[in-house]
Structure formats: structure tokens, C-alpha cells
Amino acid sequence: MDEIAAESQRLWGAPNAFVTADDCRRAVRSLAEAKVVCAAMDERLEAWVVKTRVRDADGEMFDGDDLLEYWRRRAKDMCEVFLKTLVNVGGRLESCSTTPKHRDSLLRVVEGYVTGGVQRKLFKVGIHPKFxxxxxxxxxxxxxxxxxxxxxxxxxxxxxxxxxxxxxxxxxxxxxxxxxxxxxxxxxxxxxxxxxxxxxxxxxxxxxxxxxxxxxxxxxxxxxxxxxxxxxxxxxxxxxxxxxxxxxxxxxxxxxxxxxxxxxxxxxxxxxxxxxxxxxxx
Known part of the structure; x- marks a missing residue:
């Protein structure tokens, strides 16, 4: 097993190791090849706005359930973009596109990174007031x-x-x-x-x-x-x-x-x- 393969196994071999948002942040921020991608995502998360006045195709305002789904789709979109970009940088992330367990780990990392970045805003501006x-x-x-x-x-x-x-x-x-x-x-x-x-x-x-x-x-x-x-x-x-x-x-x-x-x-x-x-x- 070459050096990169061994390091990839150490990083991504245990999906259940990624529990907290900090676990997820550390996992990718520790990789030099992911530095630029993480910085870009951090900027996007910081700028993310929790929209609470959204209308459907008929011009009706979204209710709480509609807003939850709307916010979910936006968070999922960020996860998918982040995932694709991370895999494309290669290096110690390359195995996450070919090895199922490694991909599972990266999926959990991406979710924790993104949701950990928007959770406070979602609670304060969106979910708590709506419910x-x-x-x-x-x-x-x-x-x-x-x-x-x-x-x-x-x-x-x-x-x-x-x-x-x-x-x-x-x-x-x-x-x-x-x-x-x-x-x-x-x-x-x-x-x-x-x-x-x-x-x-x-x-x-x-x-x-x-x-x-x-x-x-x-x-x-x-x-x-x-x-x-x-x-x-x-x-x-x-x-x-x-x-x-x-x-x-x-x-x-x-x-x-x-x-x-x-x-x-x-x-x-x-x-x-x-x-x-x-x-x-x-």
C-alpha cells in the first residue's frame, strides 16, 4: 500500500468517527489539497441567508413546512457542490470516489461541515420563530x-x-x-x-x-x-x-x-x- 493509499485509509476508513461538526471540519481542513475548497465553502456558509419570505409559483407565501423543505434543498445543494469539488481535488480525497467506505465517510463529513455552518442561523432566524x-x-x-x-x-x-x-x-x-x-x-x-x-x-x-x-x-x-x-x-x-x-x-x-x-x-x-x-x- 503506497503512502497516499495508507493515509486515505487512515482518514476515511471509519465513517462513524465523524460525529461533531468540528470532527468534520478538522477532517478536510487538515488537508492541504482541500484548503482552497474549504475557504470557499466557509465564505459561502458565512454569506448564507435564511430566507423566511418565499412564495410558491402561485404567489402564495410558504408556510413552515414549505420553508423547511426549501431550506433543506438549499443545504443539500451546498453539500453536493462541496462533495463534488472535494473529490475533484484528488490526493488523499481521490479514494472517496472509488472506495464505498471512504465515500460514506466523506458524505458524513460534508453534511456535518455544511449543517454545522448553517445550524445557528437556521434556528435563530428560521425554525425557532416559525414554530x-x-x-x-x-x-x-x-x-x-x-x-x-x-x-x-x-x-x-x-x-x-x-x-x-x-x-x-x-x-x-x-x-x-x-x-x-x-x-x-x-x-x-x-x-x-x-x-x-x-x-x-x-x-x-x-x-x-x-x-x-x-x-x-x-x-x-x-x-x-x-x-x-x-x-x-x-x-x-x-x-x-x-x-x-x-x-x-x-x-x-x-x-x-x-x-x-x-x-x-x-x-x-x-x-x-x-x-x-x-x-x-x-
């Missing part, structure tokens, strides 16, 4: 759910009481919105799901999917991640812009988190809360 009311509704519902005994959710107290009060898991969920990119958040959710399954089951009696969702619901209610609805919409929309990360563990963990927040907002949870409140008054 402020939904975030308020979600926060109220999570507060109500946090006060319920877990058997009201259909969970076995003896089996899951300690799990839903796990301070480390609660802290991990509470700080989810502070993480640097959608992939970073999805990776955190994989870790959370793993710890829940380990604490709530074993090889002889593993947790079923329904219990996993309900335990996660109880934990999210206790964690109260800031702007939980905005967070769900963001990660759902911007995770795996060009990679296939959504097909693996990250996608599964993200779907569970999204499902828990959406279930919290739904009529079924509303009925559980009302029933529990009525029972306490009797």
Missing part, C-alpha cells in the same frame, strides 16, 4: 406528562421506574439542542436508545418497541429539551442530506425520538393526562 407556538404547546404538554406516574402511560413501575429517572439519560436529552449538527444529535439519540434498552431489559427479556417509545416519552418529558418541536422538525429535515445515515441506527433512534415528541402532542396523551387529572380530583 414558536408549536414549541410552547409541546412544552406545556411535556410538563403535564412529567408529573404523571409512569403506570398512567402503561409502563410497569417495578421494571421502568429507575430507567425514567436516570439522570444521565435525562441530561443527554435535555442538552440535545446544544449539539453541533443533525448527525451529532442523531448519534446522541443512538446512545440514549442503547442505554434505555440496557437498563430496561436483557437478553432473556428485551424491551419491546412500544415500551421503548413510552420510556423515551417519559424521559423526554422529564428532560424538557428546549424547543422540542423545533428540534424534531430540524433533525428530521436536515439529517442525512446526502448520506444514507437515516437507514441505520441513527435513523431508528431519530424516528423513536420524533415519535415520542409527536405522541406527547397527540390526542391519546391528552386523554391520558385528562384521565389522570380527573382521578386525582376524585
Amino acid at each position: 414558536a407556538r408549536e414549541d410552547e404547546i409541546t412544552a406545556i404538554r411535556l410538563e403535564q406528562l412529567a408529573s404523571l406516574p409512569i403506570d398512567a402511560l402503561g409502563l410497569e413501575v417495578e421494571r421502568y421506574a429507575k430507567v425514567v429517572d436516570d439522570e444521565d439519560i435525562i441530561a443527554s436529552l435535555s442538552s440535545l439542542g446544544d449539539l453541533s449538527s443533525p448527525s451529532h444529535m442523531a448519534t446522541r439519540l443512538v446512545d440514549v436508545s442503547t442505554r434505555i434498552r440496557q437498563a430496561g431489559g436483557d437478553e432473556d427479556d428485551p424491551m419491546n418497541a412500544d415500551d421503548l417509545l413510552l420510556v423515551l416519552l417519559a424521559l423526554v418529558a422529564r428532560a424538557k429539551p428546549e424547543r422540542a418541536y423545533s428540534l424534531v422538525r430540524y433533525v428530521e429535515t436536515f439529517h442525512a442530506l446526502v448520506s444514507n445515515a437515516h437507514k441505520g441506527e441513527e435513523g431508528f433512534a431519530l424516528a423513536n425520538f420524533s415519535g415520542a415528541v409527536r405522541y406527547a402532542r397527540g390526542d391519546a396523551c391528552g386523554a391520558i393526562i385528562e384521565k389522570s387529572s380527573t382521578a386525582r380530583l376524585e
